[in-house]
Amino acid sequence: METARQIVESYRGRKLRIMEVCGTHTHEIFRLGIRKLLPPQIELISGPGCPVCVTPAGYIDEAVMLALEHGAAICTFGDLIRVPGSETSLAGARPKGAVVKPVYSPLDAVEFARQNPDKQVVFLAVGFETTVPAACLAVKHAAKLGLANFSILGSNKTMPNAYKALEGSADAFLYPGHVNAITGTAVCEELAAHGVSGVVAGFTADEIVTALAVIVTLSQTGKPFFRNCYPRVVKPEGSPAALKLMETVMKPCDAEWRGLGVIPGSGLALREEYAAFDARLKFALPPIRGKSHPACRCGEVLQGKCKSTDCKLFGTACTPLHPVGACMVSNEGACSAYYQYGDNFNG
Numbered sequence: 001m002e003t004a005r006q007i008v009e010s011y012r013g014r015k016l017r018i019m020e021v022c023g024t025h026t027h028e029i030f031r032l033g034i035r036k037l038l039p040p041q042i043e044l045i046s047g048p049g050c051p052v053c054v055t056p057a058g059y060i061d062e063a064v065m066l067a068l069e070h071g072a073a074i075c076t077f078g079d080l081i082r083v084p085g086s087e088t089s090l091a092g093a094r095p096k097g098a099v100v101k102p103v104y105s106p107l108d109a110v111e112f113a114r115q116n117p118d119k120q121v122v123f124l125a126v127g128f129e130t131t132v133p134a135a136c137l138a139v140k141h142a143a144k145l146g147l148a149n150f151s152i153l154g155s156n157k158t159m160p161n162a163y164k165a166l167e168g169s170a171d172a173f174l175y176p177g178h179v180n181a182i183t184g185t186a187v188c189e190e191l192a193a194h195g196v197s198g199v200v201a202g203f204t205a206d207e208i209v210t211a212l213a214v215i216v217t218l219s220q221t222g223k224p225f226f227r228n229c230y231p232r233v234v235k236p237e238g239s240p241a242a243l244k245l246m247e248t249v250m251k252p253c254d255a256e257w258r259g260l261g262v263i264p265g266s267g268l269a270l271r272e273e274y275a276a277f278d279a280r281l282k283f284a285l286p287p288i289r290g291k292s293h294p295a296c297r298c299g300e301v302l303q304g305k306c307k308s309t310d311c312k313l314f315g316t317a318c319t320p321l322h323p324v325g326a327c328m329v330s331n332e333g334a335c336s337a338y339y340q341y342g343d344n345f346n347g
């Protein structure tokens with residue numbers, strides 16, 4: 001019997017463009033050398049599934065404003081600290097007095113607020129369905145403790161409407177298994193019913209190659225398809241507890257994605273009951289329209305319209321040490337993957 005690897009390696013059919021929606025897949029595929037197995041007919045393109053990468057420059061500007069003009073202590077996952085805003089990053093704001101504290105969990109930020117009652121503490125809530133439940137838990141916990149000095153600056157996003165916005169950009173999606181572990185599979189089945197093909201994939205070498213083999217095989221039928229190739233983690237119903245938690249604390253809203261613009265209904269905002277924990281309301285932040293570096297092509301990279309190496313700043317003006325765009329900063333960013341694993345890519 002042919003193995004998944006043989007199916008992928010021996011494919012000689014029509015050109016197939018497969019979008020790795022998730023930045024973790026992008027990095028794992030590079031790291032494991034899977035690109036070297038692929039025949040020229042299979043092209044892997046990066047998608048918008050890195051939360052740091054799709055966070056627009058204006059969001060960083062808001063965080064910098066909170067730190068410098070309102071004196072708030074900013075708690076955040078480490079990647080966001082170096083993402084450039086319109087004028088500066090949070091790292092760049094530190095010498096001007098910004099207090100920026102890396103945390104490993106939103107609950108760490110709540111604890112920091114509890115220990116520092118004289119400081120306003122803002123957690124940068126950036127992420128997809130995988131991390132939103134933790135942010136919701138933090139807000140509920142802060143409410144339970146009655147903390148008046150904790151709030152979140154939200155830029156949470158959900159994938160379903162982004163898939164619709166990306167329709168036509170690839171022949172099939174490699175769906176992010178950890179997101180589907182929360183959401184379940186109904187949304188992907190619905191997309192397949194509307195002609196959008198895709199496969200949920202896990203993150204080991206076997207799981208990724210199996211998912212690619214399933215895409216290769218089912219693409220030859222000429223019909224739209226969906227398969228869950230990560231059943232050990234992803235159940236059709238997802239995680240009802242996490243979904244209920246998100247539903248209780250947050251509600252859908254429109255959200256701006258770097259490169260994709262505003263996608264209706266693709267964000268999550270705090271419900272009215274938790275408005276006291278919304279940093280934008282608490283500090284009456286004005287609407288901010290951020291600007292990225294004019295030569296940075298992150299927006300196109302995130303839609304699979306170009307490769308990181310097509311950007312003229314790649315590896316010269318833009319490196320992981322001196323990133324010009326978010327895709328070079330994040331551990332899940334496509335540009336950082338191309339930079340880090342350059343020898344392992346096939347095109």
Ligand code: SF4
Pocket residue numbers: 295296297298301308311312313314315318319323324325326327328329335
């Ligand atoms: S290489 Fe740098 S400047 Fe170019 S698209 Fe990537 S992050 Fe942006």
